[in-house]
Amino acid sequence: MKKIFILIFFLTYSVISNAHMAHYxxxxxxxxxxxxxxxxxxxxxxxxxxxxxxIVVTNQIKLTVKLFGAxxxxxxxxxxxxxxxxxxxxxxxxxxxxxxxxYVDLRYNKQTDKFDIQGSSYNGEASINNVIGNWWSHKxxxxxxxxxxxxxxxxxxxxxxxxxxxxxxxxxxxxxEHFKLTSKDMSLPKDKRLNFDIWFDRKNSLILxxxxxxxxxxxxxxxxxx
Numbered sequence: 685m686k687k688i689f690i691l692i693f694f695l696t697y698s699v700i701s702n703a704h705m706a707h708y709x710x711x712x713x714x715x716x717x718x719x720x721x722x723x724x725x726x727x728x729x730x731x732x733x734x735x736x737x738x739i740v741v742t743n744q745i746k747l748t749v750k751l752f753g754a755x756x757x758x759x760x761x762x763x764x765x766x767x768x769x770x771x772x773x774x775x776x777x778x779x780x781x782x783x784x785x786x787y788v789d790l791r792y793n794k795q796t797d798k799f800d801i802q803g804s805s806y807n808g809e810a811s812i813n814n815v816i817g818n819w820w821s822h823k824x825x826x827x828x829x830x831x832x833x834x835x836x837x838x839x840x841x842x843x844x845x846x847x848x849x850x851x852x853x854x855x856x857x858x859x860x861e862h863f864k865l866t867s868k869d870m871s872l873p874k875d876k877r878l879n880f881d882i883w884f885d886r887k888n889s890l891i892l893x894x895x896x897x898x899x900x901x902x903x904x905x906x907x908x909x910x
Contacts, residue, residue: 708732708739708889713910714820718747719903725749726759728904730820741765743777743818743833749900757899758782763833765816772799775816779834788836790816803836810838819891819904822884825863830878840868841878851883851893853905858885858892874898 711732718726726747733740742764749757761779765772775790786804792812793800799810810831815823817830817839824830829840846862860883867877875898883893894904 708741708820709734711909713908714890714906715908716819716904717907718745719905720749720900722901728819730818737769739767741767741818741820743820745779761786761834763788763816763818765818772812772816775831775833777833781834786834788831788833790831790836799831801831801836803832805832805835805837807836814838819894822889822891824891825865825882825884828868839878842866842868846881849883853892854907858883859887860885860892 713732714730716728716730717724718728726745728743728745731742731744733742742762744762746760747758748755759779759781761777761781763775763777766774771792772790773792775788777788779786788804789802790810791800792798793809796809797812799812799814801808801810811829813827814829814831815821815827816833817824818833825843828842829838831838842865844864844866846864849860849862851858851860863882863884865878865880865882867879870877879896881895882891884890885892888909890906890909892906896902
């Protein structure tokens with residue numbers, strides 16, 4: 685029975701992956717709140733624009749962590765993903781993290797069928813099986829590696845299905861699927877590892893909540909979508 689369940693699960697997610705961008709045709713905006721230890725410290729907004737087979741997803745993020753009234757951590761960034769027929773064509777981002785500039789300039793190379801990346805942490809090629817590690821896209825649950833939207837680094841990952849649950853967000857109850865996303869290489873320093881809990885709403889094709897622990901308990905929650 686366990687083998688049958690696993691087979692059905694992966695067949696289902698294969699279908700989802702093949703029609704990935706079509707699931708986002710109904711969205712114009714996704715708003716996420718960012719919380720640390722239960723306190724709202726910022727936001728992560730995604731905007732969708734369409735022109736025929738082309739979809740552009742822009743990402744705005746801003747957060748500030750304070751201790752005794754003084755800023756100890758701050759991020760402000762902007763990114764833009766361009767897709768044509770579900771294929772990522774380019775991604776560009778600029779991020780200011782504690783006054784340090786980080787960036788990504790990614791382009792699809794037709795000749796090599798790979799991504800060319802110029803980033804603050806990585807310069808080189810990458811397989812087109814990678815996805816940009818932004819929370820608007822459930823495709824991050826279907827790949828074995830992701831590209832950092834802040835620095836361009838490539839991170840191998842393992843996604844584990846935990847089970848079906850119900851969660852409440854902003855007065856609404858959702859039936860979701862709980863996943864664990866971790867780094868494949870657990871020998872990495874803790875501050876470099878992926879270690880996220882993710883709650884996916886299949887009905888709306890949305891990642892509704894993400895949580896992790898790193899100098900506090902962090903949560904990204906979808907407050908609204910339209």
